[in-house]
Every structure is written in structure tokens, then in C-alpha cells.
Amino acid sequence: MSTKVPPIILNNGVEMPQLGFGVWQVPDDEAERAVATALEAGYRSIDTAAAYGNEEGTGRAIAASGVPREELFVTTKLWNDDHGYDATLRAFDTSMTKLGLDYLDLYLIHWPAPKQDNYVDTYKAFEKLHSDGRIKAIGVSNFLPEHLERLIGETSVIPAVDQIEVHPHLQQHAAREYNAEQGIATEAWSPLGSGKGILEVPAIVAVAQKHNRTPAQIVLRWHLQLGNVVIPKSVTPSRIRENIDVFDFSLDTEDLAAISALNEDRRTGPDPAKFG
Numbered sequence: 001m002s003t004k005v006p007p008i009i010l011n012n013g014v015e016m017p018q019l020g021f022g023v024w025q026v027p028d029d030e031a032e033r034a035v036a037t038a039l040e041a042g043y044r045s046i047d048t049a050a051a052y053g054n055e056e057g058t059g060r061a062i063a064a065s066g067v068p069r070e071e072l073f074v075t076t077k078l079w080n081d082d083h084g085y086d087a088t089l090r091a092f093d094t095s096m097t098k099l100g101l102d103y104l105d106l107y108l109i110h111w112p113a114p115k116q117d118n119y120v121d122t123y124k125a126f127e128k129l130h131s132d133g134r135i136k137a138i139g140v141s142n143f144l145p146e147h148l149e150r151l152i153g154e155t156s157v158i159p160a161v162d163q164i165e166v167h168p169h170l171q172q173h174a175a176r177e178y179n180a181e182q183g184i185a186t187e188a189w190s191p192l193g194s195g196k197g198i199l200e201v202p203a204i205v206a207v208a209q210k211h212n213r214t215p216a217q218i219v220l221r222w223h224l225q226l227g228n229v230v231i232p233k234s235v236t237p238s239r240i241r242e243n244i245d246v247f248d249f250s251l252d253t254e255d256l257a258a259i260s261a262l263n264e265d266r267r268t269g270p271d272p273a274k275f276g
């Protein structure tokens with residue numbers, strides 16, 4: 001049985017499924033199998049990146065799935081080595097060849113890489129690809145409000161999405177609020193905390209027991225009810241199915257508060273102000 005995921009409407013009117021499938025750290029062949037399982041389970045949004053080295057496997061799974069292209073929402077990301085206007089145009093073509101697609105749903109600048117000081121020109125190339133009809137929506141990843149403020153001041157298209165690390169130990173109140181004020185959707189990467197202990201936190205286990213659900217389902221529900229887009233990753237077929245089976249129950253205010261009390265401002269990944 002496959003589940004239908006409700007969409008959110010991005011600031012340019014494009015619909016994006018609120019829950020998708022992430023493939024970071026999944027080797028190319030395994031990504032092909034995992035994406036095939038995800039598409040079978042009902043996922044329609046896939047999140048990859050040039051840096052993940054699995055755009056080809058992802059593309060093979062998409063091609064073999066038989067799912068009509070217009071039902072899919074494919075995201076890939078431009079890596080730090082390819083910042084700059086011309087380099088971005090070249091990197092985009094390479095990604096599209098690997099994915100085997102003729103248009104992309106969402107292209108993200110993977111990191112602002114502020115030391116390179118080149119994300120504005122990079123984004124101008126995104127705007128060109130967008131206005132040429134090659135990308136439905138353009139956005140960023142790991143951009144802090146300071147990076148977005150500059151970008152919005154110096155370019156024309158407000159990013160549709162900012163994909164940032166968010167989970168119960170890193171709730172990103174300031175960044176989420178800033179994004180919401182600008183009309184930018186917040187997409188949570190490592191929504192389950194990247195398998196580093198979130199799912200064993202007693203408060204989460206208690207909410208899971210109360211609803212007769214798994215801790216992963218509880219954490220994903222928490223994100224969805226906050227309005228975040230989520231892209232959980234798994235290579236385990238039963239977990240892939242479990243993570244999309246979250247649309248037939250809700251957390252109450254007490255459950256949401258119990259999880260919101262777990263914030264520790266603790267990153268699992270690099271600090272965007274310094275990385276790249």
C-alpha cells in the first residue's frame with residue numbers, strides 16, 4: 001500500500017511534498033535500491049546532491065519506477081567547489097545528465113561557503129536557470145539569516161526553500177522564524193538527528209508508547225505539525241515504509257511541548273558560518 005503525502009505551497013506557487021526521501025551517505029547502487037523502495041512506498045520527493053555521488057543511482061531508480069515525471073519532486077544541490085556563475089551552469093548540466101532529467105524541481109546551493117564570498121553570483125546563475133524553465137524552484141541550504149539577508153538584497157528571486165539541520169536537539173527557532181517571515185519554507189535535514197541518539201530519548205519514547213507508534217514516527221510528526229518539510233533517510237525497507245506512515249495520527253499540545261523541551265542547540269553537522 002502506498003501513502004499520499006500532502007504538499008506545501010512554495011512562495012512561487014509550486015507544490016512540494018511535505019515529506020520526502022533523503023539519500024546522503026548512500027552509495028550509488030544502494031541509492032538506486034533505496035529510492036526504488038521509497039517510490040514504491042509512496043514517496044514522490046527525493047533529496048540528493050552532487051556531493052553525495054548518487055545522482056546516477058537516483059536517476060536510474062526514477063527512470064525504472066514508471067512514476068510519471070510530473071508526479072515527482074526531485075531536489076539536487078550545487079557543491080562548494082562549483083560556486084560562481086559559469087561553474088554553476090556547468091555543474092547544473094552535469095547533475096542533470098547524471099539524474100537523466102530534462103528539468104529539475106528544486107536546486108539548492110548546498111552551503112553558503114562564506115569564505116569564498118561567491119554565493120550571490122552562484123544564485124544569479126540559479127535565477128538564469130529558473131527563468132529559462134530548467135528548474136521549477138530555486139533555494140538554498142545551510143543559509144543563516146545573515147546570508148539570506150544579503151542574498152535577498154542583491155538578487156531578484158526570494159529563495160523558495162532553506163534546507164537546514166533541524167531535529168529535537170537543534171530546533172533552530174531564530175532561523176525558522178526568519179525564514180517564515182520571508183516566505184521561505186524551512187526544510188529539515190537530519191530530521192531524525194542522523195541516527196545519533198534522538199530516537200532513544202526517554203521523552204520521545206514515552207510519546208511513542210502513548211500513540212503506539214515508533215520514535216521515528218513521533219519525531220517526523222513533530223516536524224510536520226511545526227510546518228517543516230522533512231526528508232528522512234533510510235536504507236532499511238521497513239523503516240522507509242514506517243517513515244512515510246505518519247499521516248493518520250496527530251500529536252496533541254502536550255506531546256509537542258514535551259519534544260520542544262528537548263532543544264539543546266546541538267548541531268551534528270558543521271557550522272554554516274565557517275564551513276566551505
Ligand code: NDP
Nearest residue numbers: 022023024189190191192193194195216232233234235236
Ligand atoms: P536522518 O535524520 O534522516 O536519520 C537517518 C538515520 O536514522 C540512519 O542511520 C537510518 O538508518 C536511521 N533511521 C531512519 N529511519 C529510522 C527509523 N524509522 N527507525 C530507526 N532508525 C531510523 O539523517 P540524515 O543525516 O541522512 O538526513 C536526512 C537527509 O537530509 C539526508 O539523507 C540528506 O538528503 C539531507 N541532508 C542534507 C544536508 C545538507 O547539508 N543540506 C546534510 C545532511 C543531510 P538506516 O539507513 O540504517 O535504516
